[in-house]
Amino acid sequence: MRVLFISEWIKTTSTKMWWILALVAAGFTVLLGIVPGILLSGLDESLGLSDPAAMAQLWSSLGGALVIALILGIVAMTGEYRHKTITDTFLTEPRRLHLVTAKAAVQAIIGIAVAVTCVVLGVGAALALLPTQTHAPIDWALVGEISVGVLVAFALYAVLGVAVGALINNQVVAIVIGLLWVVFIEPIVVGFLPDVGKWLPGGAASSILQGTTASGADLLSPWLGGLLLLAYAAVFAVVGAQTTLRRDIT
Amino acid sequence: MTQTAQTPLVVSNLTKRFGNITAVESLSFEVAPNRVTGFLGPNGAGKTTTLRCILGLVNPSAGDARIDGKSYSELPNPTAVVGAALEATGFHPGRNARDTLRIRSTVLYGSRDDKRITELLNYVGLGDAITRKVGGYSLGMRQRLNLAMALIGEPRMLILDEPGNGLDPAGIAWLRSFMRGFATDGRSVLVSSHLLSEVKQSVDDVVILDRGRLVAADSLAALLDHSGGGTVSVLGPELDRLQVVIAEQHPAATCQVEANTPSTQGGASANARLVVTGLSAADVGHLAYTNNVELHGLTAQDPAEDLERLFLRLTGNGSAQEDSQ
Numbered sequence: 001m002r003v004l005f006i007s008e009w010i011k012t013t014s015t016k017m018w019w020i021l022a023l024v025a026a027g028f029t030v031l032l033g034i035v036p037g038i039l040l041s042g043l044d045e046s047l048g049l050s051d052p053a054a055m056a057q058l059w060s061s062l063g064g065a066l067v068i069a070l071i072l073g074i075v076a077m078t079g080e081y082r083h084k085t086i087t088d089t090f091l092t093e094p095r096r097l098h099l100v101t102a103k104a105a106v107q108a109i110i111g112i113a114v115a116v117t118c119v120v121l122g123v124g125a126a127l128a129l130l131p132t133q134t135h136a137p138i139d140w141a142l143v144g145e146i147s148v149g150v151l152v153a154f155a156l157y158a159v160l161g162v163a164v165g166a167l168i169n170n171q172v173v174a175i176v177i178g179l180l181w182v183v184f185i186e187p188i189v190v191g192f193l194p195d196v197g198k199w200l201p202g203g204a205a206s207s208i209l210q211g212t213t214a215s216g217a218d219l220l221s222p223w224l225g226g227l228l229l230l231a232y233a234a235v236f237a238v239v240g241a242q243t244t245l246r247r248d249i250t
Numbered sequence: 251m252t253q254t255a256q257t258p259l260v261v262s263n264l265t266k267r268f269g270n271i272t273a274v275e276s277l278s279f280e281v282a283p284n285r286v287t288g289f290l291g292p293n294g295a296g297k298t299t300t301l302r303c304i305l306g307l308v309n310p311s312a313g314d315a316r317i318d319g320k321s322y323s324e325l326p327n328p329t330a331v332v333g334a335a336l337e338a339t340g341f342h343p344g345r346n347a348r349d350t351l352r353i354r355s356t357v358l359y360g361s362r363d364d365k366r367i368t369e370l371l372n373y374v375g376l377g378d379a380i381t382r383k384v385g386g387y388s389l390g391m392r393q394r395l396n397l398a399m400a401l402i403g404e405p406r407m408l409i410l411d412e413p414g415n416g417l418d419p420a421g422i423a424w425l426r427s428f429m430r431g432f433a434t435d436g437r438s439v440l441v442s443s444h445l446l447s448e449v450k451q452s453v454d455d456v457v458i459l460d461r462g463r464l465v466a467a468d469s470l471a472a473l474l475d476h477s478g479g480g481t482v483s484v485l486g487p488e489l490d491r492l493q494v495v496i497a498e499q500h501p502a503a504t505c506q507v508e509a510n511t512p513s514t515q516g517g518a519s520a521n522a523r524l525v526v527t528g529l530s531a532a533d534v535g536h537l538a539y540t541n542n543v544e545l546h547g548l549t550a551q552d553p554a555e556d557l558e559r560l561f562l563r564l565t566g567n568g569s570a571q572e573d574s575q
Contacts, residue, residue, distance in 0.1 A: 003356055003357050003360050004357060006356050007352075007353050007354070007356040007357045010349060010352050010353050010356060010362075011353050014342075014345045014346070014349035014350075014352075014353075015342055015344045015345050016344055017344075079342070083340045083341070083342045083343070084339060084340025085339075085340050085341065085342055087307060087336060087339045087340070088339055088353075088354070088399060090306070090307060091305060091307075091328065091329055091334055092328075092329055092353070092354050092357050093357060094306050094322060094323035094325075094328060095323065246309070248268075248302075248307070248308040248309060249302065249307040249308065250298075250299070250302065250307075250308060
């Protein structure tokens with residue numbers, strides 16, 4: 001298992017995709033989260049950062065690119081089919097579940113690397129722009145807590161992405177379904193049925209991202225949320241390894 | 251080499267259906283150690299499907315394939331036992347050759363083993379392209395990388411699917427001598443091709459497949475004997491009489507009159523040739539001598555040409571198949 005992990009590590013780090021996604025995620029975080037969050041606060045009193053709650057809201061946007069972690073995992077798994085490397089991969093390791101597990105472990109670490117990129121560049125951008133506005137003091141304990149949550153959530157979403165890819169081999173289909181789910185379907189469920197929504201992957205991720213900062217929202221505890229995400233990933237991975245990944249590779 | 255005596259690969263009653271289409275039907279054959287086995291058949295005969303079944307990539311509908319008595323997925327480190335270079339194997343275009351091999355060498359040896367990788371890439375003729383991205387490789391270079399992937403585990407058996415595709419004549423010559431050299435010390439090669447001419451100089455045994463069914467499995471020498479012991483082409487003015495003599499004394503032999511060149515001067519018989527199957531040139535010459543038949547030409551045909559005819563006859567679609575190539 002250890003050697004399979006190293007093999008998968010080489011597989012990911014020998015191509016550009018992971019750092020392209022890291023840059024996309026960081027760009028997303030900075031340009032669509034931190035920068036407008038700070039600059040718009042100067043235009044509208046209600047967005048004013050002098051309120052500590054608004055500052056907490058700003059810091060929580062450090063996890064705004066979570067969906068990229070899901071795509072990272074999906075691409076890692078479905079890319080094998082897209083580039084037809086899956087033949088050589090299964091010749092090297094015929095045990096499907098071993099392969100998915102090693103891939104998920106590697107993508108968890110890559111997911112953390114993507115999260116670190118988002119947090120570092122996001123906080124850096126905030127430190128550069130905050131002096132232009134009046135704002136409540138920076139609560140570094142809160143920033144640290146949110147950052148840890150972002151790292152964990154990205155790692156778990158990357159694992160979930162690998163599992164989704166094991167279930168749906170077609171890269172385009174898997175990404176489209178992943179995006180539709182995260183951007184469209186899940187927010188609707190969360191909005192109308194919060195009691196159901198908190199048990200969905202997005203709800204579980206929110207529990208990790210918001211942690212103790214959750215303002216009255218009905219969420220699971222971060223630990224339970226993390227375990228729930230792992231459970232989703234485990235179910236998808238096991239089912240995928242037994243069904244989709246067992247299909248004929250012609 | 252502790253298992254040299256064992257039959258490396260046994261395929262038993264292998265059947266594969268894709269929906270209503272039966273790609274392979276009740277196929278059984280063996281690959282023997284120290285032999286290069288040619289796996290032959292026209293396009294669409296089921297060769298690739300069979301190879302992929304052997305390697306656990308395609309699930310057989312019935313039957314199985316055993317390597318050293320185990321299915322592929324039961325082998326502890328399969329690429330150290332069987333090296334496979336399949337058609338339509340992909341490489342990530344953005345990854346270089348060394349990283350591509352590292353992915354497998356890590357699993358095999360627990361480390362990258364860059365020295366082994368460099369040696370191997372030099373050996374297959376990719377020494378200048380070790381750190382070049384595979385996306386820029388030619389088809390021939392991909393074939394070489396495919397072979398390197400098969401060899402990195404130092405396996406005892408090689409399964410090669412149309413390895414000559416995309417190789418230049420020098421590359422094909424290299425491949426032939428490589429396969430010959432590999433199938434020693436208990437090792438074996440199973441090599442598929444739709445062109446008998448491509449592998450005939452390098453195979454010991456042949457397994458011929460047509461529309462999913464086995465049509466012949468034998469040593470190349472036995473198959474040639476079986477095909478009638480050669481073909482002799484005879485020229486002369488008394489071919490009719492020779493034909494009668496042969497029919498009397500060697501009823502097993504067959505004779506066929508073929509127009510040798512377009513007849514421009516009338517006399518068809520002067521330009522015709524008699525093709526005798528089942529007799530050697532010496533046999534025919536002796537018959538002519540003892541029966542006072544005048545001969546103008548007596549040529550034994552290239553055995554490979556016989557084999558090509560046999561192949562086309564066995565696979566039952568002679569001219570159509572030739573046209574498609």
